[in-house]
Amino acid sequence: MHEFDDTADTESTTDRRSPTNTNRRRYLAGVGALGLTGLAGCLDWVSGQDDDDDPEYNQIGSGRADRELAGTPIAEMPDLEGTLEVYSGRDQFLVGQLFEDLQNYYDDFTIDPRYGSSTDLVNQIRTEEANTPADVFFTVNVGALGLLAGEGYTQALPDEVLDLGREGYQDPDGQWIGTSGRARTVPYNTDELDESDVPDSISEFPETDALADQIGWAPTYGSCQDFVTAMRIMEGDDATREWLEAMVDHGVREYGNEFQVAQAVADGELLAGLTNHYYVVRVLDNRNEPPIDMTYTDGDAASFFNVAGAAVMDDSSNSDLAANFVRHLLSAEAQDYFAVSRTFEYPMIPEVEPIEELPSFDDLETPDLDLQEFTQADVTETEELMRDAGAL
Structure with missing residues (x-):
């Protein structure tokens, strides 16, 4: 069995073409004048109570006040309650705030993250096998997701999770789903x-x-x-x-x-x-x-065009909670987080657009490549x- 090794797939923490045939990449011209400064690290979500004692998910200081949330809001998703072990190949600098926001929103929900390269985390899961404490594997490397799915370490996600994502950017057998691109x-x-x-x-x-x-x-x-x-x-x-x-x-x-x-x-x-x-x-x-x-x-x-994504571990003792957590990664609020905060990525639900300076998803001229073939x-x-x- 090959040891999975993709060398340096962790994301840097220091850190389409136009639909017309002319001026095909001037989408970012003038971005400095549009006030992007301050987007990184300034998207905070807090929990509160309205008159009916229902929690509200508030987006604070995103720098994109004119953006309206689209998709399924967190308020319409099942509550998260319990402790979840998340093996994250996505850097804490990029997703740690999102994890904190979800924990602040749900009083009885705790994420126990283990950050590292997807290489190290995949090999750790292989070593731990059925004894792995991981409930969710969250990674920037879709190849790692495909590898774990192919070796039987993941379980199928519920239809209500899979139905939220873009067609073609999830495992055909439902073992993982793309969360941003x-x-x-x-x-x-x-x-x-x-x-x-x-x-x-x-x-x-x-x-x-x-x-x-x-x-x-x-x-x-x-x-x-x-x-x-x-x-x-x-x-x-x-x-x-x-x-x-x-x-x-x-x-x-x-x-x-x-x-x-x-x-x-x-x-x-x-x-x-x-x-x-x-x-x-x-x-x-x-x-x-x-x-x-x-x-x-x-x-x-x-x-x-590649995606980051998530999967639920086959031996998770909290599989329902884990699946609902992945569902929350596809919520309107989380998808807007990926689009306008630290990552500036492409959202993976059709209702949410990227930042205005990027081509829309439909305007990208991507190669004719089956993502499943890539994961294999x-x-x-x-x-x-x-x-x-x-x-x-």
């Missing part, structure tokens, strides 16, 4: 490049002279390896190896994580990079009109291929 993008320095200077196809990047020694990536980072896995599925191992080798020969520059790549683009240290969309938003959120924007390739692996891919083979190509 992220698009692969190409950030570029707007002082040095126009949108027309960035190729529409990832295959053209190592052939673009302007990008020689001027493009960055984070090959040890889980999201970058997910992109390479998507390329393997779509193009085959041989073509992917050739592309990786060509990128190395073209002088692609390595960084520790994708937030650093986006920062380097804004600093003028790089002309372009390969990152998830929200790292660009975070740079814009923390700087005054930095020279950075992002584009999307035309439906190839570099525009892959062996990430260790991706790492081996990247090492063989000199990318790791």
Whole structure:
């Protein structure tokens, strides 16, 4: 049995293309003037009582006062009561506030989180087997969810949970569900490049002279390896190896994580990079009109859309509570949290839109890739291929 190892899939704590054929990535232009500063870390939810003694879920200081909550509100969901052990491959910086908010809302509900990389947590569950204390596995890495489901460590989620999510972004057998999403993008320095200077196809990047020694990536980072896995599925191992080798020969520059790549683009240290969309938003959120924007390739692996998600452990002694907790991750309030607070992700219920500066979900031009096929891919083979190509 392979040891699951996706190297660096934890999220950085320092931290589509347009529907028209023109101006296809100017969605973030002018974000600095729109008051994104203060969104990160300022979404607080508190519990209170109205005249009928029913709890109200209040959104405080989100910076998006004009956003109306959509979807199923927490008030219409079953109460959470008891103690839940959550193994979280999502960083505390990004989801800890959400956990606290839920505990503040429900007086008799406690989350006992265990934070770590999805790699470590998956291997821990494998070691613990039926004795694992984990009730819920919550992760940014959908491959880890697929692996645990495939090895029988998870149980099917109730229909009332699965019915909330987007079709195609959950396990066909109901073993896990996507809770938020992220698009692969190409950030570029707007002082040095126009949108027309960035190729529409990832295959053209190592052939673009302007990008020689001027493009960055984070090959040890889980999201970058997910992109390479998507390329393997779509193009085959041989073509992917050739592309990786060509990128190395073209002088692609390595960084520790994708937030650093986006920062380097804004600093003028790089002309372009390969990152998830929200790292660009975070740079814009923390700087005054930095020279950075992002584009999307035309439906190839570099525009892959991936999800974070959650599953209930098969041996959970609190399976009903665990399923209802996952249900709360798909509530109107939690989905808006993912969209406008620390993560700037794509919500995973159809009723909630991303922040205004991002293309809508329906406008993304993602590749024709079955997410289930992606979850069944062996990430260790991706790492081996990247090492063989000199990318790791």
